[in-house]
Amino acid sequence: MGMNNSVVFCKNCPRNHYGVCSGIETILNQDREFHPLKSQNLPAKQYVFYQGESPVKTYILRQGWILLTQVSAQGKRQVLRSVLPGDVFGFQTDLNKPFSYSAMTLQDSIVCCVPDLLQMCGRYPELFIKLIWEEESEKKLAEHYMVNIAHGSAREKISFMAFELYQRLKSRGLNKAHVIPFPFKQEDIADTLGMSVIHVNRTLHKLEQDNLLSLHKHELKLLDCEKLATLVGMDFLELDSCEISDVA
Amino acid sequence: MGMNNSVVFCKNCPRNHYGVCSGIETILNQDREFHPLKSQNLPAKQYVFYQGESPVKTYILRQGWILLTQVSAQGKRQVLRSVLPGDVFGFQTDLNKPFSYSAMTLQDSIVCCVPDLLQMCGRYPELFIKLIWEEESEKKLAEHYMVNIAHGSAREKISFMAFELYQRLKSRGLNKAHVIPFPFKQEDIADTLGMSVIHVNRTLHKLEQDNLLSLHKHELKLLDCEKLATLVGMDFLELDSCEISDVA
DNA sequence: TAGAAAACTTAATCTATGTTAATTCTAATA
């Protein structure tokens, strides 16, 4: 398996102004005790770690797309969230607790490894803030999905998922107008939203007929952003960004 | 409205060994710059804050039961989570962002106010760890609900909710054998799980017939913990507790 | 304590979504 290790520099990274990354870059520049990060090149459909394994380090996605999935006791697969470039994943305060989910690449990806994130945070409270902001964002996202899955119809669920990913990619400049990469199989969509694949398929076709969105060849077009936003709940449009500092 | 303010001391608080509370107690004991907390006595069915308001401080529930709810753009109410004694609520890194949810007491409650949590964290990384652990727990809880709501049948959903609350109360010693207080209306259960009230009712009766659990007069009995655990997915039994320290 | 409002219960009907099964399309590989 072509897992390629090398040292990377945040200086050249297109994500170095985003969230936790920006905090880490600053620290690496000024504190020689922390070494530059190592990275791994991973092909598509490769696991970074498995549910049940013990965590040893924290990861940041530099490029690509990663899916966090969990298999329930009943054997059903649930997609927890998409990790997009700049996002942290695999972080846990308690290293003795095994991962409750797996991480798999959906595209060829580059992943940065952070061996000592908590130590860096202890030394630099600004970084701590960024980390807690990240956790907060992930919590909110999970809550959003919870609300949507609980109360939404099939078309609302799928529209929500599309819109959510569009927004998150857009905030990183990874969209092209109203088009984004969308490397999901219909089965992945089903496992994200708790629907059957068949119904995902039916609903996708209806959404395209109604000129709301279209999905072909792993490319998603939002055909009518206005209508979609209404369908999904406008309030969601507000995007978070991480710029807090007042820590004492 | 009988909102009663007073100064409280963590020393006498039954929650002072739990999560963020334990961190705060330690700091208040050793650092005179931070003053003892003020508390509010709130009767049942009172809002602590509303969706849309701006946050000014962080709260910790000392006693009682608080529900976090959100009204979606389509006007549906979703219960996000129960705040139990010892839990933080109303925390946000960004004070400029309005609350996306309301907080309401389900029982008479006592709430402690923390005006400067982030400042304390900046000074004491141990507290920061506890706060991030809290966020992590809340994220995991939301994910658990997400999975359950997405893939579970009505009886699985309700069993999960019951079991989840039982576990969380038990970890604080707030259960009596297999019985816990359960101050929900059936409508609240419906709004938590995305079901209709009628179906909640039907399902509760079936669960009692099948000797799994019974709910009367706001008291919930787990009649068959074994079966419930299986129904809900055993892996969930593992409880988190907060005891991490290695911050450099 | 009576009266009203809120919460709960039960039954009948309807619908969105799941299930099963078979067919076509697509992309990977030899």
Place this chain on the structure above:
DNA sequence: TATTAGAATTAACATAGATTAAGTTTTCTA
């Protein structure tokens, strides 16, 4: 380029759970 496995599609049928409507019981309050 032919072969094959995986993914997407379509249709027929089944069902869990929503909705509507009409009680009953409990809780609040005057």
